[in-house]
Amino acid sequence: xxxxxxxxxxxxxxxxxxxxxxxxxxxxxxxxxxxxxxxxxxxxxxxxxxxxxxxxxxxxxxxxxxxxxxxxxxxxxxxxxxxxxxxxxxxxxxxxxxxxxxxxxxxxxxxxxxxxxxxxxxxxxxxxxxxxxxxxxxxxxxxxxxxxxxxxxxxxxxxxxxxxxxxxxxxxxxxxxxxxxxxxxxxxxxxxxxxxxxxxxxxxxxxxxxxxxxxxxxxxxxxxxxxxxxxxxxxxxxxxxxxxxxxxxxxxxxxxxxxxxxxxxxxxxxxxxxxxxxxxxxxxxxxxxxxxxxxxxxxxxxxxxxxxxxxxxxxxxxxxxxxxxxxxxxxxxxxxxxxxxxxxxxxxxxxxxxxxxxxxxxxxxxxxxxxxxxxxxxxxxxxxxxxxxxxxxxxxxxxxxxxxxxxxxxxxxxxxxxxxxxxxxxxxxxxxxx
Amino acid sequence: xxxxxxxxxxxxxxxxxxxxxxxxxxxxxxxxxxxxxxxxxxxxxxxxxxxxxxxxxxxxxxxxxxxxxxxxxxxxxxxxxxxxxxxxxxxxxxxxxxxxxxxxxxxxxxxxxxxxxxxxxxxxxxxxxxxxxxxxxxxxxxxxxxxxxxxxxxxxxxxxxxxxxxxxxxxxxxxxxxxxxxxxxxxxxxxxxxxxxxxxxxxxxxxxxxxxxxxxxxxxxxxxxxxxxxxxxxxxxxxxxxxxxxxxxxxxxxxxxxxxxxxxxxxxxxxxxxxxxxxxxxxxxxxxxxxxxxxxxxxxxxxxxxxxx
Numbered sequence: 001x002x003x004x005x006x007x008x009x010x011x012x013x014x015x016x017x018x019x020x021x022x023x024x025x026x027x028x029x030x031x032x033x034x035x036x037x038x039x040x041x042x043x044x045x046x047x048x049x050x051x052x053x054x055x056x057x058x059x060x061x062x063x064x065x066x067x068x069x070x071x072x073x074x075x076x077x078x079x080x081x082x083x084x085x086x087x088x089x090x091x092x093x094x095x096x097x098x099x100x101x102x103x104x105x106x107x108x109x110x111x112x113x114x115x116x117x118x119x120x121x122x123x124x125x126x127x128x129x130x131x132x133x134x135x136x137x138x139x140x141x142x143x144x145x146x147x148x149x150x151x152x153x154x155x156x157x158x159x160x161x162x163x164x165x166x167x168x169x170x171x172x173x174x175x176x177x178x179x180x181x182x183x184x185x186x187x188x189x190x191x192x193x194x195x196x197x198x199x200x201x202x203x204x205x206x207x208x209x210x211x212x213x214x215x216x217x218x219x220x221x222x223x224x225x226x227x228x229x230x231x232x233x234x235x236x237x238x239x240x241x242x243x244x245x246x247x248x249x250x251x252x253x254x255x256x257x258x259x260x261x262x263x264x265x266x267x268x269x270x271x272x273x274x275x276x277x278x279x280x281x282x283x284x285x286x287x288x289x290x291x292x293x294x295x296x297x298x299x300x301x302x303x304x305x306x307x308x309x310x311x312x313x314x315x316x317x318x319x320x321x322x323x324x325x326x327x328x329x330x331x332x333x334x335x336x337x338x339x340x341x342x343x344x345x346x347x348x349x350x351x352x353x354x355x356x357x358x359x360x361x362x363x364x365x366x367x368x369x370x371x372x373x374x375x376x377x378x379x380x381x382x383x384x385x386x387x388x389x390x391x392x393x394x395x396x397x398x399x400x401x402x403x404x405x406x407x408x409x410x411x412x413x414x415x416x417x418x419x420x421x422x423x424x425x426x427x428x429x430x431x432x433x434x
Numbered sequence: 435x436x437x438x439x440x441x442x443x444x445x446x447x448x449x450x451x452x453x454x455x456x457x458x459x460x461x462x463x464x465x466x467x468x469x470x471x472x473x474x475x476x477x478x479x480x481x482x483x484x485x486x487x488x489x490x491x492x493x494x495x496x497x498x499x500x501x502x503x504x505x506x507x508x509x510x511x512x513x514x515x516x517x518x519x520x521x522x523x524x525x526x527x528x529x530x531x532x533x534x535x536x537x538x539x540x541x542x543x544x545x546x547x548x549x550x551x552x553x554x555x556x557x558x559x560x561x562x563x564x565x566x567x568x569x570x571x572x573x574x575x576x577x578x579x580x581x582x583x584x585x586x587x588x589x590x591x592x593x594x595x596x597x598x599x600x601x602x603x604x605x606x607x608x609x610x611x612x613x614x615x616x617x618x619x620x621x622x623x624x625x626x627x628x629x630x631x632x633x634x635x636x637x638x639x640x641x642x643x644x645x646x647x648x649x650x651x652x653x654x655x656x657x658x659x660x661x662x663x664x665x666x667x668x669x670x671x672x673x674x675x676x677x678x679x680x681x682x683x684x685x686x687x688x689x690x691x692x693x694x695x696x697x698x699x700x701x702x703x704x705x706x707x708x709x710x711x712x713x714x715x716x717x718x719x720x721x722x723x724x725x726x727x728x729x730x731x732x733x734x735x736x737x738x739x740x741x742x743x
Contacts, residue, residue: 006534014523214518218579221484221512222535224504415486417516428448 003223004231011206011235016242025243029250053127055117056080056092056100063103063138072130085116093120101131181380182353188302189349189377196309196342196372199240200317201335206232207321207414208331216414225411229322230403233314240310244303301379301388308395309372313338315399315406322413323421345370349377356381366391368398405430437462437497437618438483438587444491445478452478454642455492460620460635465613467633467650468622469722471730475642476622477515480589483620484512497586508537511585515592515622517576519564526560529579536583543582550578554604569596577605581612588612589620594628606632626723636722640730654719657728660692662701665714672708677701689718 015021054076057068068077078097080088085102092100099119106113117123117131141151207229210216219228316338324330348370352361356378364374365383371391379388412429413421421429436459445453453475460466470476481487483494485503494501497509520528526547533543551557554574564572573596581588590609594602609632613619621633629636630650638646646653667686677696682689692701698715705712720728 003535006531010531210520213521214514214516215520216518217486217514217516218512218518218532219535220486221510221514222507222532415481425448 004227004234007223007228007231008235008238011232012238012242015202015236015239021239021243025246026250029247033250033254052076053098053123054078054096055131056088056095056097058083058085058088058100058102060105061103063135063142068134070134072127075127075130089118092118099123103135184298184380185353185356185377186350188298188379189346189353189373192302192306192309192376193342193346193349193373195240195306196313199236199310200313202236202239203233203314204317204321204331204335206236207318207410208324211322211414212325220415225414226407228414229315229318229407229410233311233318237307237310237314240306241303244306248299298379302376304392305372305376305395308368308392308399311399312368312372312395312402313342315403319406319409319413319426322410323416323426325417341369342373345373349373352377356383362387366394368394371395435462435498436460436495437464438620439495440479440483440492441494442492443479443482443489443494445475445482445487445489451642453482453489453639456639456642456644457492458637458644458647460618462618463613463616464634465609465619465621465632467629467636468620468639469624469626469629469636469646469726470639471624474639476639477591479639480512480591480620480622483587484510484589508583509586511536511580511583511588513576513580513588513590513593515595517572519572519576519579521565522563524560525556525562525564525567525575528564529575529582532579533582536585538583546582546584547578550582553608554578570598570601573597574601574605577608581608585617587618587620589622591622592624593621594623594625626721626726630722638726638729645729646725650722653722653725657720657725658717659720660694661718662690662692662698663714663716663718664688664690664701664705664712666705666710666712668705668710672705672710675704677704686713 052074056078057064058080059066064079066079068079070077080100083091088100088102099117101115101117103115104113115135117128144151144154210219210228216228223231317335320331320334320338324334345364348360348364351358352364352374355361361374361378364370365378365387367374368391371394375388375391408430409426413426438460439457440459441457443453443456444451456475456479468476468479478487482489485501485507488503496502496506523531529547529551530540530543533546534540538546551559556575556578559567559571559575564575567575573593577590577593580590588609593605593609597605609619609621621629623629633650635649636646636653637644648656661681665687668688670683673680673683673688678693678701679691680688681691690701692698698717702712702715
């Protein structure tokens, strides 16, 4: 055991100390976070304390009845009376306005009209649409009154419908956030897929390196080949877990930091129902959706399926690494059949996130070679616990089975130089008694 | 006392009898030569002794006890013919790691590494990587790593290949010192002049079988062909006798082959009676190289693949 620990320690630290590990573990998420921070900062800028636009309005049609109800804090309207459009063009800048809006007197009667917003420099789109909305509302109100309809009564008549899905379970009802579950499932599935491939091939490369460096023979005179293989697999797996831990920590940190960096955002999310901004109500929906998911269960499953899937595939990759020589072509040929179930799992996962309870999805999430990926694609939805239990059991069994087989191939392969063995020979090694 | 005893070891692979019923003993503190042509089964034999392979049949006694690979592997230092170290790992860390894998504590390992690095003038290598070393340097490092944990049994497979005479001598001296301090050394090589110089006892294997076993002295005696070198000026007519055969004739030196019934004194008497002035007369023993070639050529040169049921 002490020797395995030594091997794990070496395999772990030699990778964690590398600059590339630091870069991918801390650099990449920081880059992504920074990127999103910039996006959020820019999108918040619309309501943030940026320049207020002073706009003069010549309301010839009396659309606003002498008073403009304005909810956009970036715009300050001033009604100007007794001026014509052509005259005021020369004056509004001197009067301290950024722009002036001219509303002709025939505006209500027309079905479509173009108003002119004069400005010294071009106006931005959100501002324009905000003004447009204001005018449209005013025209609607005027038209309703002209047709003898009380605008407030009308507002009550039209209310938008939102569809919500409630899932009935034995323990009661709860709201389902299909879109959030979809996103989380897909992200988890892809992450597992990538981690399995990245760390699996790292194991393979590590084993091939030991073999071609001929350190293997020195090593096996001190430790058993199986200890060597498991030490490498566990060490590299620990690197993967470290990476996860750092990422989760960074995510947590980000969640803590966001309210301090963008105090407005949280406030707006909390007031989502009262504000009109669509992005923010979506964000609030995601937040609610996330809190409705069993994050603990997802995290546990993620760790379990990552470890189970990784250990299963890493032992196969280790066995492959032990039989090939420097020739990468040879490795490619052997890796291909191993890649197929992984890719198959990925394909089933993309289906499973849409139809989590289809028979294909259920099969894929129980079959141990695809289950780590497919099950993560389903886990965010409410799926029966017995399926999870069977799937986990199958994965543990397959991990034990493949490690046992791979250990036997590894033991022979690591000391064999020259020609690549055929599948038939490898199967012989695998079934041979020790 | 025998440090290592091999009893009827057999190891068959799918298409070869790599080791086919080999037994021999190695004395404690001796330098033992394991010889054989390429593909004779030496490496397989060594792998069984180091616990890498289990024999299909037979058993090994290690220091008087049945060999237990788990426990005894820490008492063995093995330097394989194909050198191997982690290329990208720092030399100091690597030596520490491999010594710890041999069961040393960190502090013991450090002390031992320091001692050997000083002895071989390698202190400045600590933070270098193996890929920065020349072939000879990495060879030295490999030797140091093999003996770091004070093994009782040291197995060296071609330890001098790639070394210049100065460094080869350095390592040779160390091998003698280690043996003097009680370590048993198995030395595997094709270089027979090194074997003659270093080894006490040799075993020659070919085609998976042991074909020679004995001390260097004994083996030479066994294979001597009664050839004597005579330093003297002899004229051709004086050689017309049935006492001996002339193998080689040079103006002042003769190689004579004596038949079994002739004694050396008879030959000397013959020349003395013929008034020949003798400068020297000594027996010529065959070199191990000659013996090696003779024996191996007797058995068919290369082994063929055969199917084994």
